[in-house]
Amino acid sequence: MNISILAFAIVILSTMANAQSVYRWRDPSAAPITTPIVISAHGMDSAHPTIVGLNEALIVDVANLSTFLKTVNSTDEIVLVMDGQRFDGIKAESVDTNSSCITFRLTLDDFSGINQKQWAEVLGRPNPWKLKPVSISIAKIGSGYPLSTVVSKVDRIDDHGVIRAASRANGYSMQIKVIHLDRFYIASAVVIFFIVFFVNRALNTTMLRGTSESDSGKEGAYSLSLTQMAFWFMLVVISSIYLYTITTLYVPISTSVLGIITISTASALAAAGIELTKRSTAAKNNTTVEQRPTHSILTDITNDGSGGLSLQRLQVVVWTVLFGFYYCYRVWATVSIPDIDNSMLILMGLTSAAYVGGKVPEKT
Secondary structure, three states, rough: OHHHHHHHHHHHHHHHHHHHHHOOOOOOOOOOOOOEEEEOOOOOOOOOEEEEEEOEEEEEEEOHHHHOOOOOOOOOHHHEEEEEEEEEEEEOOEOOOOOEEEEEOOOOOOOOOHHHHHHHHHHOOOOOOOEEEEEEEEEOOOOOOEEOOOOOEEEOOOOOOOOOEEEOOOOOOEEEEEHHHHHHHHHHHHHHHHEEEEHHHHHHOOEEEEOOOOOOOOOEEEEEHHHHHHHHHHHHHHHHHHHHHHHHOOOOOOOHHHHHEEEEEHHHHHHHHHHHHHHOOOOOOOOOOOOOOOOOOHHHHHHHOOOOEOOOHHHHHHHHHHHHOOOOOOOHHOOOOOOOOOOOHOOOOHHHHHHHHHOOOOOO
């Protein structure tokens, strides 16, 4: 009998402790809140309940859930809100009215669709060694206003359940594991191997040279157009590997990035066509084409046939490097293959056209 009473007392005290933990942001003497409020959220890992990974389940506990359910026609109209961003593509997976819990899954299946901008805001600029704190709430799909939430990194809730701006939240935030370290280390090893192998082949073979062999039997100079094409090839491959470590999905290449690849490929083809025309003309006239001497790769791609610095070549190199840095930053900031501004595409096209036009009077 005494054991039963003791067990019952432990259960009651545990329940009171949990309630105090859940409602620790409220004054105990405050009147009960009757409006729907998100009071907690957790993942499926009981050892780390405030940490959730992508493509994992997230459970949101809503006080007065029945009141909120009266505002929607079905559970498909309930969507997740993270950091104030309403994810209309992440709908309630299940609703348990007994426990007042709603389960969502942080899926990235629609990453390039309806939620792309929202995911970029939440996941952008990730740090592999740090978790991403996020506020959690729910809303009605479309134009529904998010519920007040205790799971917030920036706001606090007063005793009446009203959000108040504050320098520090009085609840807590969820933390998203954006990059899994095991996948990150494996991907880093793959990328390093790819870079070392590619650079070694580029420097020790004729892969980036205008011709495999000159008329005098010596290697030709490094080709700017081939180097530019290889540069963008490497960036797109490395960024795709990086994004796969986060999303475990193939993130489609944007139209503007395809435009950049097209411009660099067209420049390489045009340059090769000019060299072929020069050699064909020389063969008909029983003459030889004077080969550009080769030095370092930087000297070869910036100097013209006379050995002097070429403005057309220099601007292609400068803009390509700057666009490359911008592209890498946007991949990191938006966790996607970014769209490049049309003005940048036009500028790249013009500089490439100037380079191709300047090759006509150059040595091969």
